Amino acid sequence: xSIEVRNISKTFGTFAALKNVSLTIHNSELVALLGPxxxxxxxxxxxxxxxxxADPGSGPVLFHEDDVSNQSVRQRRVGxxxxxxxxxxxxxxxxxxxxxxxxxxxxxxxxxxEIKDRVHKLLKLVQLEHQARMYPNQLSGGQRQRVALARSLxxxxxxxxxxxxxxxxxxxxRKELRVWLRRLHDEMSITSVFVTHDQEEALEVADxxxxxxxxxxxxxxxxxxxxDNPANPFVFNFLGNVNIFHCRTQDSLAHVKDHESFLSAPGxxxxxxxxxxxxxxxxxxxxxxxxxxxxxKVIHVTPVGPVVKIQLARQDTNEVVEAEMTRQIYDQLMLxxxxxxxxxxxxxxxx
Numbered sequence: 001x002s003i004e005v006r007n008i009s010k011t012f013g014t015f016a017a018l019k020n021v022s023l024t025i026h027n028s029e030l031v032a033l034l035g036p037x038x039x040x041x042x043x044x045x046x047x048x049x050x051x052x053x054a055d056p057g058s059g060p061v062l063f064h065e066d067d068v069s070n071q072s073v074r075q076r077r078v079g080x081x082x083x084x085x086x087x088x089x090x091x092x093x094x095x096x097x098x099x100x101x102x103x104x105x106x107x108x109x110x111x112x113x114e115i116k117d118r119v120h121k122l123l124k125l126v127q128l129e130h131q132a133r134m135y136p137n138q139l140s141g142g143q144r145q146r147v148a149l150a151r152s153l154x155x156x157x158x159x160x161x162x163x164x165x166x167x168x169x170x171x172x173x174r175k176e177l178r179v180w181l182r183r184l185h186d187e188m189s190i191t192s193v194f195v196t197h198d199q200e201e202a203l204e205v206a207d208x209x210x211x212x213x214x215x216x217x218x219x220x221x222x223x224x225x226x227x228d229n230p231a232n233p234f235v236f237n238f239l240g241n242v243n244i245f246h247c248r249t250q251d252s253l254a255h256v257k258d259h260e261s262f263l264s265a266p267g268x269x270x271x272x273x274x275x276x277x278x279x280x281x282x283x284x285x286x287x288x289x290x291x292x293x294x295x296x297k298v299i300h301v302t303p304v305g306p307v308v309k310i311q312l313a314r315q316d317t318n319e320v321v322e323a324e325m326t327r328q329i330y331d332q333l334m335l336x337x338x339x340x341x342x343x344x345x346x347x348x349x350x351x
Contacts, residue, residue: 006059019215032206079152094132100155142173162194245276276348283323293342
């Protein structure tokens, strides 16, 4: 089941939550709506679900090329998973998952045997078949979120929508559930859209990522595309740490401010573009000056885990530069706090 929204706008009073947003989600695809708080991602998800209506004059919401803009949530047959589970505390896990089936109109309601079979199959799918008679307050946060997901899947939705489903969980449980959700999606092949402000979560789980900012879509692409080829400074900044070097361009070269060396720049860099964006892992640290090196002093080292993080202060501007390297390279360099070294930008992007 594909999803398409065309030229969707939504305002709340004087606040424009969405500004002429268009997005296509392919059949059986898992897409992340990623962006900072207030960027419009949850509003877009709710409009897809039918929980919100777009402003007059907006384009349609299409499910498999059928216009569902005027259909109710029930008619759209979407499964919705909220951040805070919304489980019924007075019902056990089996009853929570079965609820959506039991309240269906009599004509479309499965019989008791079919409901029982479907619920047990779903509880097995979410690895909770042994907790069927337990109550929500007896489960961990991660288990309760899996119950909420099973309840959404019980009604056989055409589309699964998740609004920051792991936002209320601790970091370790979030990571475990990310892996689990990806496996579940691959097994069920249901078109899914999930909202998150966690960059790592989006890049790890989604087939494609749609980055939103101030009510507009900045870029849509695979995790690799948006990370390696960001469309603009917002995308570059939002997807992980970045160092910014002010520079001037001249004859297809970028000249770092207050430094005599030149840094190679693409031939199409215009004179007006004066910032080089560099990821910490694209900062190379050397003990001897190179042709394009910048002198800097090591001010802090975090040698924890497989990646060592290093903070340096540029000698020319005193600006802080963040670098990352493998522990193997760090052990070879044997860097010390206060030491003067030279840094080189191995993969700068200019905007």
